[in-house]
Amino acid sequence: MENALVADAGMMRLLAHPLRMRIVGSLRVDGPATSAILARRLETDTGQTSHHLRLLARYGLVEEAPEQGRGAHGRERWWKAVHDSTLWSDLGVGGAEAATVVQRTARAVWDQAIDTYHADVARQRWSPAWQRAAASSDYVIRTTPERLERLNAEIERLIREADDPDAEKVLVVLHTYPLR
Template sequence: MQSYLCDMQEWPESADTYHVRDPRVMKAVAHPLRVRLLGALRVDGPATATELAAKLGESSGSTSYHLRQLARYGFVEEDPEQRDARERRWRAVHQYTAWSELELGGTSEGREVAGFMRDRQTEVLLANRRSFERDRDSWGPEWIEAAGMSDHLARLTPASITALYARVQELIREMEAVDAADPAAERVMLHLAAFPIRGYDL
């Protein structure tokens, strides 16, 4: 699985992705405040503990402690381009976190932290939807028409799902390159999930 803010099959190795294989490392980020701190740094860029505290409604002492814990496990680091020697700015080391459900699922601890991260992804999806609905009139007709969700029912093998994730990732990067210089481009949160079902039970 892969997550911008905080899973599916193993994604190709790349410099912008942190592949977590140790449940203890995943547990370090699977904390309600730490995963929000990491997400904020990935989305909005480097920030101090004080700035993050104000943004997330936490104390600077708490954000400072949890940033140090994230740094200990390689998720964040001090920003080498410090604007002020008197303040410590932090940045995310990677854009994505990836893990293997099979590897982490070998222990109860691994299953627990992977489940937390899946729940967090769902929370982010719902928050994105609520935010768009709240501000939809400010986006204009093109964005109102383009934004949304869809679901599909398909008969696929695990290998095909893995290939689908890879194809979608490639396509996203292609589209990013096409739109890189377009002033109409905005940051867009894309979500992709696939779970096998044996019947309709919703």
């Protein structure tokens, strides 16, 4: 798979919906699913997931997965993500506002994942080893745009190197912004 390139404000607004963002993320991370499976994964209802899946399909972010079958009664529609990740280009003035909304939605989705982790820790669902390994931190450095690009590329290389498909899933969220 490749990256989805968001090149217009309409597609950006489509992704600004938290449930749509979570549906695409779930299909990428957890694999193909029906609207009923997604509803259980995301704690919503099948009607909502069906509606949002159709919208996402219209923009080419998800597609039907007929290779998964149609179920015992031939009525199940399986869906899968089309891309590994989503990138967007400079969309101009109207696009900047849409990008801000998408970024805000993404942060809310990430915060929800972090809150779920901490709730699971409180319920003792993660081992002490995972609790020691999990981390949140921030650093303020002085650098140039070129060095920041190299730093981001190196961090991405290390993340890809650490990836083990047979191990536990780990959310890595990285933010690098200039600060005044």
